[in-house]
Amino acid sequence: MKAANGKVISEISTGEKRTYLKLEDIPLFQENLFIVTEDQKFYDRAGVDLSGISRELLINSQNKTIEQGGSTITQQPARNVYLSHDRTYNRKLSELIYAYQVERKKSKPELYLNAIYFSNGAYGIEAASQYYLKVNRLES
Numbered sequence: 001m002k003a004a005n006g007k008v009i010s011e012i013s014t015g016e017k018r019t020y021l022k023l024e025d026i027p028l029f030q031e032n033l034f035i036v037t038e039d040q041k042f043y044d045r046a047g048v049d050l051s052g053i054s055r056e057l058l059i060n061s062q063n064k065t066i067e068q069g070g071s072t073i074t075q076q077p078a079r080n081v082y083l084s085h086d087r088t089y090n091r092k093l094s095e096l097i098y099a100y101q102v103e104r105k106k107s108k109p110e111l112y113l114n115a116i117y118f119s120n121g122a123y124g125i126e127a128a129s130q131y132y133l134k135v136n137r138l139e140s
Contacts, residue, residue: 019126023110077115
């Protein structure tokens with residue numbers, strides 16, 4: 001929580017390491033690297049991949065379980081920031097609605113690069129870089 005002057009006055013943590021960066025503070029090369037490796041149609045769709053969702057529904061209905069995911073990289077931060085990781089159709093529907101809203105209101109790359117999970121409790125590119133650089137220094 002921050003005071004009106006921007007000073008941090010309290011922090012609430014669930015064990016997740018997060019440090020939010022503005023898009024202009026993230027090198028364009030890193031932004032493009034994640035987009036090209038994760039979702040080449042990132043800028044061309046409205047947050048949802050209908051063919052991915054169709055494939056997911058078909059495979060899950062054949063297996064009678066919820067195993068497959070058809071999430072775009074807009075859906076991933078919508079889930080990581082606003083929802084749980086429960087594997088239910090209700091949560092998936094909520095994820096689709098949130099992804100659509102994210103598309104309309106937020107900077108997609110900024111939200112994605114600040115919400116993506118990098119293991120070891122590190123969410124976002126800055127938290128991951130701080131965590132892994134610290135671990136690397138300790139191991140050296």
